[in-house]
Amino acid sequence: MSTQDLIARVEHLRDVLWPGATVIPHRSAQPPAGPAGGRTWTFIVAPSARRPRWLVGTGGSRAAADALQPRDDATGLLRRLPLVAQQVGIRTGVDDALPRARVSVVMAEDDLARSVVPLLEGLVDTTDVHLALPLMPARAHAKPVVRLADASGRGVWFAKVGSTPLSADLVRAETHTLRSLAAADLRTVRAPEVQHAGQLQGFEVLLVRAERAEPAWRQRPDMPDVRHFRAVADVFGRRSTTLGDTGLWQRLR
Numbered sequence: 001m002s003t004q005d006l007i008a009r010v011e012h013l014r015d016v017l018w019p020g021a022t023v024i025p026h027r028s029a030q031p032p033a034g035p036a037g038g039r040t041w042t043f044i045v046a047p048s049a050r051r052p053r054w055l056v057g058t059g060g061s062r063a064a065a066d067a068l069q070p071r072d073d074a075t076g077l078l079r080r081l082p083l084v085a086q087q088v089g090i091r092t093g094v095d096d097a098l099p100r101a102r103v104s105v106v107m108a109e110d111d112l113a114r115s116v117v118p119l120l121e122g123l124v125d126t127t128d129v130h131l132a133l134p135l136m137p138a139r140a141h142a143k144p145v146v147r148l149a150d151a152s153g154r155g156v157w158f159a160k161v162g163s164t165p166l167s168a169d170l171v172r173a174e175t176h177t178l179r180s181l182a183a184a185d186l187r188t189v190r191a192p193e194v195q196h197a198g199q200l201q202g203f204e205v206l207l208v209r210a211e212r213a214e215p216a217w218r219q220r221p222d223m224p225d226v227r228h229f230r231a232v233a234d235v236f237g238r239r240s241t242t243l244g245d246t247g248l249w250q251r252l253r
Contacts, residue, residue: 020111037109049101057131116201126150162204171204
């Protein structure tokens with residue numbers, strides 16, 4: 001991916017999460033100086049600028065390394081290796097000394113009140129918050145996702161921000177689904193705990209506390225038991241239809 005395309009993806013996140021901020025790409029571990037009274041968030045582009053998948057906040061080695069934990073069973077070994085190598089580099093501190101691709105988001109003091117990020121940071125149960133954001137192409141249904149973690153990496157939360165009418169509907173639907181699953185008290189499925197759901201800075205926001213994932217070497221590559229899918233389906237009732245008859249498809253046309 002070109003530097004221009006990378007910056008375009010970061011600026012899409014900036015427009016939603018940090019309106020009015022300046023995006024500054026750099027390779028030095030030293031972040032650029034920000035305005036007095038403002039704030040700067042600095043991220044490593046992982047695993048590389050050519051294949052960017054994550055923006056991982058600097059300053060917390062355990063939290064940053066855990067954000068890169070490969071959890072996709074469909075991900076092949078060759079795609080896992082760069083993330084695993086960078087995990088090792090972050091944990092050992094070697095990564096900080098390397099001239100890696102980095103991006104800083106610099107926000108002036110007057111613009112901080114417009115950002116949803118400080119509000120999200122204030123909703124989690126830690127004062128030392130470390131951020132990571134998956135880099136995705138801009139789409140009508142895409143929802144910026146923010147991973148928030150404490151310094152130990154044990155406390156992890158995920159926020160989804162509905163910034164368009166369609167993505168806001170999807171966030172509200174997911175909130176309803178999670179709360180319905182929690183109320184159903186299923187024995188085989190445990191829904192993530194909803195810590196916040198509603199409007200923040202004019203966006204529809206869902207914040208959940210993540211279940212602690214097993215390390216990659218302990219995860220089983222098997223497909224989930226079909227009984228889990230049936231248990232979830234039974235909560236909402238089952239019906240058969242075609243894709244073209246769904247409300248989502250009608251809105252996407």
